[in-house]
Amino acid sequence: MNRRDLIKGTLAASAAVALPSRLFAQVNPTSARDRKLIEIARDQLARVGSNIWKKDIVGIADFGLHSGSERFHFVDLDNERVESFFVTHGTGSDSEHDGWLKRYSNIEGSEATSRGAYMTRSWYRGKYGTSIRLDGLDPTNSNALPRAIVMHPAEYARPEHISRWGRLGRSNGCLALGPDQFAKVLLQLSGGRLLYAESLGIQADGSHRTPPIAQTDLIRGLGGGTFEQVSPSAY
Numbered sequence: 001m002n003r004r005d006l007i008k009g010t011l012a013a014s015a016a017v018a019l020p021s022r023l024f025a026q027v028n029p030t031s032a033r034d035r036k037l038i039e040i041a042r043d044q045l046a047r048v049g050s051n052i053w054k055k056d057i058v059g060i061a062d063f064g065l066h067s068g069s070e071r072f073h074f075v076d077l078d079n080e081r082v083e084s085f086f087v088t089h090g091t092g093s094d095s096e097h098d099g100w101l102k103r104y105s106n107i108e109g110s111e112a113t114s115r116g117a118y119m120t121r122s123w124y125r126g127k128y129g130t131s132i133r134l135d136g137l138d139p140t141n142s143n144a145l146p147r148a149i150v151m152h153p154a155e156y157a158r159p160e161h162i163s164r165w166g167r168l169g170r171s172n173g174c175l176a177l178g179p180d181q182f183a184k185v186l187l188q189l190s191g192g193r194l195l196y197a198e199s200l201g202i203q204a205d206g207s208h209r210t211p212p213i214a215q216t217d218l219i220r221g222l223g224g225g226t227f228e229q230v231s232p233s234a235y
Contacts, residue, residue, distance in 0.1 A: 034081075038080055104215070104218065
């Protein structure tokens with residue numbers, strides 16, 4: 001074998017060895033965080049899937065993270081891909097306006113975010129333009145429709161708001177996204193798909209972060225008063 005043939009053979013062998021790893025990277029490109037989100041999406045579909053019409057895409061709002069983080073995850077289960085956006089929480093969930101959710105509530109007038117599984121419904125034209133109605137599927141968000149808790153676009157949810165203030169603005173309990181980001185949600189998450197809101201605290205590297213302040217559920221007592229209890233699913 002001459003020197004030229006030897007070099008060709010070595011290059012071919014190297015390419016053959018490298019090929020399987022490249023193929024694997026193409027088939028399974030997801031990060032540790034994305035794998036966790038995909039698993040959560042499938043677990044929640046298994047839990048409430050009988051109420052869900054379309055199971056190809058799931059939205060996950062991770063309120064265990066600061067509002068300056070991309071904490072709304074668009075989970076495409078068919079292609080095992082995740083895109084992440086910014087999303088607001090309610091004024092009643094963050095009266096200090098420091099960007100951290102501190103309390104959930106299912107109580108009308110609380111202006112707080114509710115946790116749990118939702119089914120997205122139809123579009124409608126509202127105060128903030130085209131919006132998506134949400135139907136709460138858990139006891140913790142069962143009043144979503146009468147409370148008018150929806151998904152909608154908002155100027156105070158733009159990424160530029162974070163650049164200026166270090167956090168997003170707050171909604172009245174709705175899940176608001178910047179207009180550009182909301183366009184994708186409007187087209188591909190509405191119409192009977194699952195939206196799951198919870199304090200997960202999953203960071204970009206897949207690790208979990210504990211919020212710097214306790215997160216609670218605002219509960220209405222039998223006498224009509226309200227009290228707070230630590231959310232069993234929050235850190």
